[in-house]
Amino acid sequence: xxxxxxxxxxDYQFGFHDEDISVFRTAKGLSPEVVAAxxxxxxxPEWMLKFRLKALDHFMKRPMPNWGADLSTIDFDNIYxxxxxxxxxxxxxxxxxxxxxxxxxxxxxxEAERKFLxxxxxxxxxxxxxxxxxxxxxxxxxxxxxxxxxxREHEDLFRKYFGTVIPPxxxxxxxxxxxxxxxxxxxxxxxxxxxxxxxQAYFRINSDNMGQFERTLIIAxxxxxxxxxxxxxxxxxxxxxxxxxxxxxxxxxxxxxxxxTIQNWSDNVYNLVTKRAIAHAGATxxxxxxxxxxxxxxxxxxxxxxxxxxxxxxxxxxxxxxxQHQDAGSKAIHVAPNTTSNIVSRSISKGSGRTSYRGHIKxxxxxxxxxxxxxxxxxxxxxxxxxDTYPYMDIENPDVTVGHEASVSKVGEDQIFYLTSRGLxxxxxxxxxxxxxxxxxxxxxxxxxxxxxxxxxxxxxEGAIG
Amino acid sequence: MSGTPTLSVHGLHVSVDGKEILKGVDLxxxxxEVHALMGPNGSGKSTLAYALMGHPKYQVxxxxxxxxxxxxxxxxxxxxxxxxxxxxxxxxxxxxxVTTVNFIRAALRAQGKEVPAREFLNRLAAEMALLKIxxxxxxxxxxxxxxxxxKKRSEILQLAMLRPRLAILDETDSxxxxxxxxxxxxxxxxxxxxxxxxxVITHYPRILQYLRPDRVHVLHAGRVITSGGAExxxxxxxxxxxxxLGAAAAAPVA
Numbered sequence: 001x002x003x004x005x006x007x008x009x010x011d012y013q014f015g016f017h018d019e020d021i022s023v024f025r026t027a028k029g030l031s032p033e034v035v036a037a038x039x040x041x042x043x044x045p046e047w048m049l050k051f052r053l054k055a056l057d058h059f060m061k062r063p064m065p066n067w068g069a070d071l072s073t074i075d076f077d078n079i080y081x082x083x084x085x086x087x088x089x090x091x092x093x094x095x096x097x098x099x100x101x102x103x104x105x106x107x108x109x110x111e112a113e114r115k116f117l118x119x120x121x122x123x124x125x126x127x128x129x130x131x132x133x134x135x136x137x138x139x140x141x142x143x144x145x146x147x148x149x150x151x152r153e154h155e156d157l158f159r160k161y162f163g164t165v166i167p168p169x170x171x172x173x174x175x176x177x178x179x180x181x182x183x184x185x186x187x188x189x190x191x192x193x194x195x196x197x198x199x200q201a202y203f204r205i206n207s208d209n210m211g212q213f214e215r216t217l218i219i220a221x222x223x224x225x226x227x228x229x230x231x232x233x234x235x236x237x238x239x240x241x242x243x244x245x246x247x248x249x250x251x252x253x254x255x256x257x258x259x260x261t262i263q264n265w266s267d268n269v270y271n272l273v274t275k276r277a278i279a280h281a282g283a284t285x286x287x288x289x290x291x292x293x294x295x296x297x298x299x300x301x302x303x304x305x306x307x308x309x310x311x312x313x314x315x316x317x318x319x320x321x322x323x324q325h326q327d328a329g330s331k332a333i334h335v336a337p338n339t340t341s342n343i344v345s346r347s348i349s350k351g352s353g354r355t356s357y358r359g360h361i362k363x364x365x366x367x368x369x370x371x372x373x374x375x376x377x378x379x380x381x382x383x384x385x386x387x388d389t390y391p392y393m394d395i396e397n398p399d400v401t402v403g404h405e406a407s408v409s410k411v412g413e414d415q416i417f418y419l420t421s422r423g424l425x426x427x428x429x430x431x432x433x434x435x436x437x438x439x440x441x442x443x444x445x446x447x448x449x450x451x452x453x454x455x456x457x458x459x460x461x462e463g464a465i466g
Numbered sequence: 467m468s469g470t471p472t473l474s475v476h477g478l479h480v481s482v483d484g485k486e487i488l489k490g491v492d493l494x495x496x497x498x499e500v501h502a503l504m505g506p507n508g509s510g511k512s513t514l515a516y517a518l519m520g521h522p523k524y525q526v527x528x529x530x531x532x533x534x535x536x537x538x539x540x541x542x543x544x545x546x547x548x549x550x551x552x553x554x555x556x557x558x559x560x561x562x563x564v565t566t567v568n569f570i571r572a573a574l575r576a577q578g579k580e581v582p583a584r585e586f587l588n589r590l591a592a593e594m595a596l597l598k599i600x601x602x603x604x605x606x607x608x609x610x611x612x613x614x615x616x617k618k619r620s621e622i623l624q625l626a627m628l629r630p631r632l633a634i635l636d637e638t639d640s641x642x643x644x645x646x647x648x649x650x651x652x653x654x655x656x657x658x659x660x661x662x663x664x665x666v667i668t669h670y671p672r673i674l675q676y677l678r679p680d681r682v683h684v685l686h687a688g689r690v691i692t693s694g695g696a697e698x699x700x701x702x703x704x705x706x707x708x709x710x711l712g713a714a715a716a717a718p719v720a
Contacts, residue, residue, distance in 0.1 A: 147545035418523050418559040420623065422573035432572060436563025437609065 012293070013459065015236030015266050018081045018099045018206055022125065024084040025407065027210070029077045032056060035179050038082045042148055042182070045155065045204070055168035055178030062172040062376025068358065069327045072272055074383065079211040079242055081180045083125040089146070096122075096130050100206075104130070106241050107233060108452075109202050113199055116448060119144045121201040123214055126182040137195065143188035143190035147215045148451060150186025157188065161219055165248035165276050165304075173272040175248040183327045184214030184245065187223040189255075198227040198260070203243075204268070212241040218248070220255035220283075226256040229449070233293070236266040240295065243269055243300055249277035253286050253307060258286040262449060265293035267323055273299045279338070290315040291326050300358060302331035305339035305367070312341040317441035320353030320385075329358035329376075329390075334367035334400075346375035346441055348434055349385035350460070358390040362401070368399040379410045379437050381430065431461040472497045472632055472663055473518070478529035480510075480517040487513040489688035490529065495632065495681075498660040502674055502699060503667045505685035506707045511667045512556060514685070515636040519553040520546050533632070548577055550631030554621040554638050560610040566620065567604040570627050577628065593626040597653050614641035622653045630655070634665045639673035651676030671703040686711055 014299055024035045024041065035056050035075055039049040043205050043255050049201055064071055084317035090096045093110050101189035104110060104122050113120040119133030121174070137144075143154065149157045168178035185201045234241060241264060251257045257277065271294035277285040280449035289300035302314035318326035332341035358375040419429035434453050435442070442450045473495040480488035485579050487510045495501045505511050517524040518531060520543035529663055531538040541549070561569065567590065574580050581589070587625050594603065597619050609617055617640055635654065639647055651673055658664050658677075666667045674682075674696070682698040684707070692698070692710060702710065 063579060412559065413522065415561055417571075418518075418555065419561065420543040421519050421547055421553055421555075422628065423544050423570075423576035424572060425544050425576070426542070428572070428576060431562055432569070432668045433561060436561050439563030439607075 004162055012236060012266055014213040014250075014264065016106070017235030017237075018103055019096060020207060021099060022083050022085050022144045022207065023087055025080050026082045028078075028080055030056070030081055030180070030352045032378045034081055035344070038180055038182065041082070041084070044151065045063040046313070048151065048157070051163065051168070051178050058169045059172060059175035059179055060238065061124040062175060064452055065172060068265065068298050068356070069325045071270070071272075071296065071324045074240065074242065075234065075348035078239070079206060079209055081211050082182060083207045083210060083437075084127050085206070086127065086129050087122045089128055089149075090130050093130060093134050100124050103204060103206070104202070107202065107204070107231075109200075112200065112448065116197055117200050118195055118197045119199040121146060121163040121185055123183045123201065123212075123408045125207050125210060125212065126206060128183045133181075133199070139185050140193050141190040142193060142195065143186065145186050147184040147186045147217060148218065154186075154188070157219070158186065158221075158373040161250055163248075165278055166246050166274050167251065173244045173275060174274045175217060176430070177244050177274070180211070181213045181215035185218070185228070185229060186216075187218040187226060189226045191221040191222075191246060192223045194225045194286065196228045197228065199220050200229040200231070203230065205241055205243065205265075209241065210241050211244065214245050216245065216247040218257060218259070220252060220257050222252045223254040224252075225256040227260065229446070230259040231262045234266045234269050235265045237268050239268065241269045243271045243294075245273045245275075246407070249285060250278060251279045251283035251310075252316050253281045254283060255283040256286075258288065260445065260449075261443075262287040262290045263293055263297065264454060267293065267295050267321075269294045271297040271299065273297075275299065275301040275348070277301075277312075278450055279303055279305050279312060280308035282309045283307065284311045284313065286313040287330070288441070289314065289315070289328070290441060290453065291316070291318040291328055292460070294324065294326075296325045298327045300329045300331050300360070302333065303341065304333045305334060306335050307343065308336045310336060310339045312339075314341075314343045315441055315444055318345075318346045318347040318355050318455065319386075319460060320349045320355045321388075322351030322353055325354045325356070327356040327358060329356070329360075331454065332362070332372065333361040333457045334361075334363040334372070337367055338369040339367055340371040341373070341434070343374045343376075344440060346379075346438055347376070347387060348379045348381065348437060349387050350381040352384050354386045355387075356388045356390065359408075360392045362394045363397050363400050363402075368397050370397065370400040372400065375403075375405045375407070379434070380408065380410045381434075431458045434461060467481050470497055471495065471532070471535055475518070475531045475666070476529055478498070478514075478517070478531055479527045480513055481525045482513065482523060485566055486527070487688055488517065491685070491690055493683060493686070493690055497631075497664055497681040500664045500666065500677055501659055501685045502679040503665060503683045503685055504669070504671070504675070504682060504699065504702060506711075507669065511669075511685055511687045512636050512687045513670045515553055518546075518634060519543055519551060532709060544576065547589070547630075550562060550639060552625055552628060552630035552633045554618075554633060554635040556637040556640060557619050558609045558621055561608045561614075562610045564594065565605050565609050566608050566623075569608045572622060573624065579628070590627065591640050593623055595650050596656065597623055598649050599623060604669070615643070615646045615679060618642055618646070618650055622650050623678055630662060632663045632665065634667065636667045637669065639670060641666055647673060672691055
């Protein structure tokens, strides 16, 4: 009863965990042996093992980044880098072990799949346990699988793009992911094919002291379009977990990729993710990036605008409650002429929570006619909450239009009074103001996610007012 | 109309940021009556409105205010709203991202007056038509980028939807042209009656041509210095405040 009562009052409702039923795990800590064991277990080709070992070497040599959030408390020796939950991936929920299926039921995944998704992938610790895609899409040549399957079944295509957008030596955590990656999504959309409803991947950590290192590669051929959604949660443990993904997107000429993330990790997870896209001529890449959970998030979805007329859209929302630091932002690199980028960031800090907007805009000498718009707004709910903005701009072409606006505001006494004078409690009034502040982000989400996000925000607001 | 006071204010002293603005206000508004509170700029009219609605910055330092026998001073603003008190703001605050339709729905829900969605939308459409408010208004963020006139109409729309027992109109006439003033005032008069009393706070008597108050009170330097019937407003219209203030200074009310 006591536990139940605590669960009811706690902000985070996904903190439950299943008993460990994993079928294989590597020893704690990181070494060439652990990396080789992962590769061997997956029966990978030699080139991938070499790729992993080289990445590990780079990870070991590279210093910890010290320019952002405080990462000094990560204990790399106390982490399991590979935990395999099941022997076989399933294409039917009936074949997924009951405990795991129940977990995904609680997270609403099978229900969402029935209602409005074109395909679903569910990763549990290191491997995708369930995976399915609508048959008609498969018949049109759309590939949607975990990255391991992508490598195994479409090695040439996979190898052509893998690691080309984010090389292993890009940064320390991209190197780590490249060494121990597992699962994630491999998506290939053939020329001219449009997916009118989204694909979704769900990432669930279950094990204690776990590191999850999924790898995602999305290729949209000329004139095609795809919307990919990812969600993530984890149990609440006293030990820290690490989530370090690498996501590479390639939008060929005229293609459109929208990548939506609702990150809701428990507050013992370090979320250190590298996400980058290449947009060729006339292509559009949209990152819709919501960060609610985790202890520390460092994530700056980027777009390299390589072809004329390419467009980047980054809309992000971050919520940092007590003990959380959301260090998020975006990068747009304008390489080609007449490329455009539009970056909108909204962040909310509550209690001792801290949000940082970190952005980098680069316009190269050949990118004449480029248009850049950056707008970041922060809302503080308490006296002790904090928000910082670190916008960097390198403009190497005089023929560009650049707009940058930033604001930091507090929830106003007058706003609260106005709403309470209409009968709303102070807590509901704050939740409404917060929902309103995130509205530009929320309206970009499919309706089901918008409803869910507003509900999560309302939960996070409980007890917000002292 | 019953003569039982709904709103009862006695010897009310209110300070803002340590500065005393109201210095012993006495006022009674019986159930269902329309009263006007007039007074020159700086007399404390809006302070009284905010204090009655419970703005935390407006500190009651002495005196009492009750509504239907319930002590208002002890209650937060939302509890006062639930008792049936409503304030039409002179300068309503924008809440970006919150649509007018969602806001009104949330307020109804909070006050336990929620109706099924279809009925709600029908009522909203009807009230908006009466107030000559464009349909697009529903999806606009509340008070965000509204013109002065739109803000006032939006306040009256909320009044019409929430149906309080007493509406306090804080300078609702300011910034409205003649046509807008008539629309807004007629909107209020449609609602005023045995179930809803009105306390109109105004600087100018103009709005009172439409609202026809039962009683008129004049506030000056933080106190009600005189009260009377509708003819008091007419006197102010003809001769301004000075003769009245002068008379009150010569013979201050007890």
